[in-house]
Amino acid sequence: MATPPGTRGTAQSATSHPQVLTGAKLVLPTGTIPDGRITVTGTKITAITAEPPHRAPHGAADMIDVIDVSGHWLVPGFVDLHNHGGGGASFAGSAQDVLTAVRTHRAHGTTTLVASTVTDDMDVLVRQAGLLSELAEQGDLAGIHFEGPFISPCRKGAHSEALLRDPDPAEVRKLVDAARGQARMVTLATELPGGLDSVRLLAEHGVIAAVGHTDATYEQTVQAIEAGATVATHLFNAMPPLGHRAPGPVAALLEDERVTVELVNDGTHLHPAALALAFRHAGPGRVAFITDAMDAAGIGDGRYLLGPLEVEVSEGVARLVEGGSIAGSTLTQDRAFQRAVTIDRLPVEDVVAALSANPARLLGLADRVGSLEPGKDADLVLLDDAFEVRGVMRKGAWVVAPDLA
Numbered sequence: 235m236a237t238p239p240g241t242r243g244t245a246q247s248a249t250s251h252p253q254v255l256t257g258a259k260l261v262l263p264t265g266t267i268p269d270g271r272i273t274v275t276g277t278k279i280t281a282i283t284a285e286p287p288h289r290a291p292h293g294a295a296d297m298i299d300v301i302d303v304s305g306h307w308l309v310p311g312f313v314d315l316h317n318h319g320g321g322g323a324s325f326a327g328s329a330q331d332v333l334t335a336v337r338t339h340r341a342h343g344t345t346t347l348v349a350s351t352v353t354d355d356m357d358v359l360v361r362q363a364g365l366l367s368e369l370a371e372q373g374d375l376a377g378i379h380f381e382g383p384f385i386s387p388c389r390k391g392a393h394s395e396a397l398l399r400d401p402d403p404a405e406v407r408k409l410v411d412a413a414r415g416q417a418r419m420v421t422l423a424t425e426l427p428g429g430l431d432s433v434r435l436l437a438e439h440g441v442i443a444a445v446g447h448t449d450a451t452y453e454q455t456v457q458a459i460e461a462g463a464t465v466a467t468h469l470f471n472a473m474p475p476l477g478h479r480a481p482g483p484v485a486a487l488l489e490d491e492r493v494t495v496e497l498v499n500d501g502t503h504l505h506p507a508a509l510a511l512a513f514r515h516a517g518p519g520r521v522a523f524i525t526d527a528m529d530a531a532g533i534g535d536g537r538y539l540l541g542p543l544e545v546e547v548s549e550g551v552a553r554l555v556e557g558g559s560i561a562g563s564t565l566t567q568d569r570a571f572q573r574a575v576t577i578d579r580l581p582v583e584d585v586v587a588a589l590s591a592n593p594a595r596l597l598g599l600a601d602r603v604g605s606l607e608p609g610k611d612a613d614l615v616l617l618d619d620a621f622e623v624r625g626v627m628r629k630g631a632w633v634v635a636p637d638l639a
């Protein structure tokens with residue numbers, strides 16, 4: 235029996251018998267098949283076939299839920315490497331706040347999410363790392379990204395200057411330890427004293443060293459990559475611009491095959507031409523579309539906090555009350571998808587790579603999430619022809635019930 239429409243937003247647990255979705259445009263790692271059939275058993279994808287949509291499934295039909303999703307896209311659940319909150323709550327808050335933010339983004343297709351912190355006192359960050367690591371152990375989060383405090387005062391963005399510090403490897407280690415195996419990424423200004431040693435330390439511990447909020451030169455950034463940095467934190471934002479005599483971090487990060495570049499595709503952080511330039515240069519395998527979302531994502535305009543700083547959100551753009559710096563985004567990954575396909579005119583397959591496969595691989599989770607393949611978690615996003623979310627499944631359970639009206 236198909237899940238009835240009109241139950242959008244309600245969570246349901248995975249059914250015990252297989253669910254079959256037929257007739258979808260399935261975006262697979264090998265390309266898109268127009269009339270695909272995907273079988274979900276328990277929490278996993280168990281079969282994918284290219285079959286006519288209306289053929290009866292094999293076996294006892296009454297033991298199988300068949301949902302005809304003809305005319306819709308099915309893509310893997312999105313993976314967000316960089317996200318500070320949503321639904322009016324932040325990852326700097328209580329366990330309840332964290333879950334509110336997680337659920338908000340799940341309803342927009344983000345089935346795997348790394349919680350990002352912002353610069354604060356070390357004690358506060360250590361405490362928050364403890365809370366976030368518990369939620370990661372429970373499977374609610376895919377780990378922690380520490381953005382700051384080891385960043386440049388010249389490129390601080392929406393981080394409080396008084397709390398910034400140089401990346402002393404001992405302090406970096408303290409945060410990694412506080413995350414009890416759940417630290418996935420640290421954004422740091424690698425040109426500061428202790429920066430390169432901190433990159434090496436992170437690489438040794440299997441934590442991604444991300445170059446960001448940096449005032450580094452091209453040469454200094456090359457050194458950071460040589461030391462083991464593999465991600466560019468929101469490329470272009472909070473770093474020196476690309477100059478023809480001073481190409482800066484942007485050129486170094488874009489040209490190196492070992493680096494994945496984060497892009498915030500909300501139409502505010504990047505001009506579409508800058509996004510296109512980066513996407514073309516890095517190629518579809520080295521881009522991760524992130525949200526860098528803050529509390530207002532999924533809610534709307536108003537006054538919010540980003541860490542200790544006050545933020546005013548107006549017409550969907552978040553800026554610090556003091557100084558007016560862009561303070562994260564109100565983006566959700568379904569909007570990033572929609573923009574990428576309809577405004578940036580990128581191929582759907584490349585967009586799926588940037589939203590799912592590439593970040594999953596970076597996080598070392600590619601054996602479980604990030605693509606539609608038998609054996610992977612049944613994390614699915616159902617999209618209509620306008621690329622609006624019409625359903626979200628996470629580990630075999632509908633987070634947003636299919637709305638095929």
Ligand SMILES: [Zn+2]
Nearest residue numbers: 316350381526
């Ligand atoms: Zn951020």
